[in-house]
Amino acid sequence: MVLFKFKPVTSGSRNKIKIFNDLYKFKFFKKNSKILKFNAGRNNRGVISVRHLGGRLKRKYRYVDFFRNKDNILGVVERIEYDPNRNSNLSLILYSDGERRYIISPKNLFISNTVISGIYSPLKIGNNLYLKYIPLGIKIHCVESRPGGGAVYSRSAGSYCTIISGSLNFVVIMLKSGLIKKINFMCRATIGEVGNSEHFLIKLGKAGSKRRLGIRPTxxxxxxxxxxxxxxxxxxxxxxxxxxxxxxxxxxxxxxxxx
The missing domain is CATH 4.10.950.10 (Ribosomal protein L2, domain 3)
Known part of the structure; x- marks a missing residue:
């Protein structure tokens, strides 16, 4: 990953900062995706109900596995992809039973690395297990708010949680913002922090880049x-x-x- 600042050869490139990386940039996995419909902030009568939206590039939505319920089945990271719908990247996991799923890509998880979910999963980056079996002080992400409900906390680029204490049936976690949450100890979490932490350094440089994202002037x-x-x-x-x-x-x- 390289942070590149453009030379001011044009007005649009004067303040532009972009990240160059080696993400997969070819065809997406069609079985786990769909074309995302965009209503440009209009309701079923065609009336604008949300202002400052409209006119963006077509996007494909990838179904992300926030449940990680394929217990004790080994998965291999097949590739790491860009996702236009979030600031974090996605990892395409090929499981030993032949199924493929997208997960939020953690920091320092590379192609051909292995991940696994379940009670006896080792404390390795990308592995998913219950909060009950995670020791204090370890960085985690994609944390559930209720057992089996899917990941809710720490899903954006560079975010993570930390377990600060535990009791008989609950654990107390601290979000990166400093917010304290009390969660059931049978909720799942993934080891490590979310990758692409340099995303906040990007500068679009011109108004046209913002328009391609579907954001109109305010x-x-x-x-x-x-x-x-x-x-x-x-x-x-x-x-x-x-x-x-x-x-x-x-x-x-x-x-x-x-x-």
């Missing part, structure tokens, strides 16, 4: 006319003259709590 309310937004209008440049509100007049910031 105009400030103070730059509008009074008929378009409560902040609009005024003589010269104004700051709105009232508390920040949405285009429909509702407060857009929470009220301060009395301490």
């Amino acid at each position: 105009v400030r309310g103070v730059a509008m006319n009074p008929i378009d937004h409560p902040h609009g209008g005024g003589e010269g440049k104004s700051s709105g003259g009232r508390d920040p509100v949405s285009p429909w007049g509702r407060l857009s910031k929470p009220l301060k709590k009395n301490v």
Whole structure:
């Protein structure tokens, strides 16, 4: 993985930073994917219900195995792929029974490495087991919130959790944000942290790159006319003259709590 800063030969490349890697860039695994329908923020009547969406490139959705319920079946990492629907990469696992599944690719998991799920799985990167059998202080990701419910916590690039304590039926984990969660000890988790941790360093460089992601421009309310937004209008440049509100007049910031 190489972080490349472009030379300012054009306006769009002046501040552009891109990551070059050796991910698989050919045909995706069709059995575990589908073409993702995009409604551009419109409801069943064609009316815009979510603003600032529309006009993006076609995407394929990969079904990711967040359950990891193929216990005691050895799997080999066949390839590591880019996923347009998330900031983390995916690993395509070929299991010994012939089935293939996508999983969130952990850091330092490479092609031809092996992974396995189950109670007696060793504490190795990519292996999945119950929180009951994971010692304190080990980095984990793709943690379930309830037994058999599928991974919920720590699925984005560079994220991880840490087990800080345990009791008879529960364990206490700390997310990367510092948030503390109490979870049933029969929930599953994967050893290691999610890869592609340099994703936050990417700079798109120009507005067109954002448009290809399906994100349309956002105009400030103070730059509008009074008929378009409560902040609009005024003589010269104004700051709105009232508390920040949405285009429909509702407060857009929470009220301060009395301490």
